[in-house]
Amino acid sequence: MKNINGSRSKLKFFKRGGSFMSDESREKAIEKAIKENINDKGIECEVAQEIAADLGVEPKEVGKVAKNLGLDLKNCQGAC
Numbered sequence: 001m002k003n004i005n006g007s008r009s010k011l012k013f014f015k016r017g018g019s020f021m022s023d024e025s026r027e028k029a030i031e032k033a034i035k036e037n038i039n040d041k042g043i044e045c046e047v048a049q050e051i052a053a054d055l056g057v058e059p060k061e062v063g064k065v066a067k068n069l070g071l072d073l074k075n076c077q078g079a080c
Contacts, residue, residue: 029055030065042072049077 033051037043043066052059063073 030062034066042074044074045076048073
């Protein structure tokens with residue numbers, strides 16, 4: 001992504017619902033969605049994939065955030 005001066009920006013932004021999210025905002029959004037869907041100290045893999053699709057991120061990013069929160073991915077299908 002190029003900034004105003006025409007040089008490449010080091011910030012990554014991801015589109016969500018017509019707007020863009022920074023890495024930090026994206027991780028916070030993933031964390032919030034995971035916390036809203038915790039089930040018995042874990043999260044179902046299918047739910048993690050739905051979160052990824054809703055936020056427009058890779059399922060592995062959702063899996064990484066879940067693991068950082070100390071949560072297990074249940075019924076893993078290999079995508080997270």
